[in-house]
Ligand SMILES: *[C@@H]1O[C@H](CO)[C@@H](O)[C@H](O)[C@H]1NC(C)=O
Ligand SMILES: *[C@@H]1O[C@H](CO)[C@@H](O)[C@H](O)[C@H]1NC(C)=O
C-alpha cells in the first residue's frame with residue numbers, strides 16, 4: 393500500500409518552521425472527548441512519542457476527558473513524559489446540568505470548535521517556544537486541514553473505526569446525489585453503487601448521511617469526508633487484507649491510508665482485575681460452549697429485548713457470561729438471575745478481551761461497535777449483532793455479508809425466535825463451524841499484521857516518520 397509516489401508525496405509536504413531539527417518538532421494532538429475516541433488516540437500517540445524522545449507532544453482535550461486519561465502530576469503524561477496535556481473549553485454554558493443523553497454536551501462542544509482548540513494551542517506554542525509542525529487529530533476534526541495549512545504543518549487524522557465506515561463519509565456527497573437527501577420510507581432500498589459493500593441497505597447507513605443532514609454531528613462528518621483528501625496520512629485502527637476492495641476505492645480520495653491496528657494487539661493491555669472470577673469459571677466449561685454478552689459501555693437494549701435474550705439463554709440451556717449495565721434484578725425477567733445462578737454469570741464488569749480469548753467462549757452478542765468487533769476477531773469468536781447507532785449497522789453488515797464471521801437477527805432485534813435461531817446457527821450448525829474457522833483466519837491475519845515486518849508494524853513506522861520528522 394505504501395508506494396514510492398506516496399512517499400514523495402508526504403516528504404514534499406510542508407515542513408514546519410525555519411529549521412528542521414527534530415528537537416524543534418512539536419506535535420499537537422487534538423482529541424474528541426466523548427465515547428471511546430480519546431483513549432485510542434492517546435495510546436497511539438504514546439507509542440509514537442516513546443519512539444521520538446526529542447519531539448514535544450501537546451495533547452488537547454476537555455478537562456473532564458483529560459482527568460480520565462491522565463493521572464500524572466502537573467500536566468505531564470505519567471508514561472511518556474514528553475506528552476504535555478492541556479485542557480480545552482468544553483463549550484458548556486455556565487451552570488449547565490447534564491440531562492440523560494450526552495448528545496447535548498457533544499453539540500455544545502462541536503459549537504465551541506475550533507476556537508477552543510486554537511486558544512489552547514496558542515498557549516502550548518507560547519509555553520514550549522515551538523511552533524506546531526504536525527497535527528494529529530481525531531478524524532472528526534475537519535478543521536485540521538485549515539490549521540495545518542496556516543501553520544505549514546502536516547495533518548494526520550486518526551479514524552478510530554473501520555475503513556468501510558470511512559468510505560461512507562468520504563462518499564457522502566455521492567450517496568446523497570444518488571439517493572436524495574431524504575431517507576423517506578424506503579429503508580430497505582439497496583445501496584448498490586459502492587464497491588466492497590454487497591447487500592448494503594439504506595437503513596444500514598449511519599444517521600446524518602441522508603437523513604437529518606443539517607445537525608451538528610452530521611455536518612461535522614460531512615465536512616470530515618470532504619477534508620480528508622488534504623490529510624498527509626490517515627491512520628486507521630484496523631489491519632490490511634480485510635478491506636482491500638474498499639481501501640482501493642478510498643485511496644483514490646486519500647493520499648495515504650495507514651492500517652496500524654488492531655490497537656488491542658499493538659498497545660500493551662493492562663491486565664484487568666477479574667473480580668467475578670470469570671476466567672476460572674470459563675475454565676470449567678467445554679470449548680465453544682459459552683455465550684458472552686456485552687452491548688458496550690453506553691447501550692442498554694430495551695426491556696422486551698433483554699427479556700427475549702434471557703429466555704433464550706435459559707430455554708436453550710446455554711452457559712453465559714453477561715456483562716450487564718444497570719440493575720439486572722430490575723431489568724431482567726422475574727427470578728431469571730436466581731434460576732440461572734449455576735448456568736451463567738451476570739456481572740457489572742467483565743475482562744472482555746481475556747474472556748473472548750478463552751477457548752470455551754463460542755459466540756458473542758454485541759452492539760457491533762468497532763472496538764468490540766476487533767476484540768471478537770482477536771479472540772476468534774463469531775458474533776451475533778444487535779446494532780444501535782453510528783457505524784454499528786455498517787459493521788454488522790460487513791460481519792454478515794462480506795466477512796461471514798457473524799450474523800444479524802431477523803428484523804434486526806432480539807426476539808425469542810430470532811435469538812434462538814442465531815444461537816443455534818452459530819453454536820450447533822455446520823455454518824457456525826465454518827464461521828469460527830473464518831474468524832480464526834481473521835485472527836491470524838491480525839496477529840501477522842502487527843508482527844515485525846507485518847503490514848501494520850511497517851505502516852506504524854511510516855507513521856512515526858511522518859509525525860516526527
Ligand atoms: C513560529 O512561526 C511564526 C509565524 O509563522 C514565526 O514568525 C516564528 O519565527 C516561528 N518560530 C519558531 C521558533 O520557529
Ligand atoms: C522527553 O523525555 C525525556 C525523558 O524524560 C527528556 O530527557 C527529554 O528532554 C524530553 N524531551 C522533550 C522534547 O521534552
Ligand SMILES: *[C@@H]1O[C@H](CO)[C@@H](O)[C@H](O)[C@H]1NC(C)=O
Pocket residue numbers: 679751
Ligand atoms: C480446547 O481448545 C484448546 C485451545 O484451542 C485446545 O488446546 C484443547 O485441546 C481443546 N480441548 C478439547 C477437549 O477439544
Ligand SMILES: *[C@@H]1O[C@H](CO)[C@@H](O)[C@H](O)[C@H]1NC(C)=O
Pocket residue numbers: 845
Ligand atoms: C519483509 O516482508 C517483505 C514482504 O513480505 C519481504 O520481502 C522481506 O524480505 C521481509 N523483510 C524481513 C527483514 O523479514
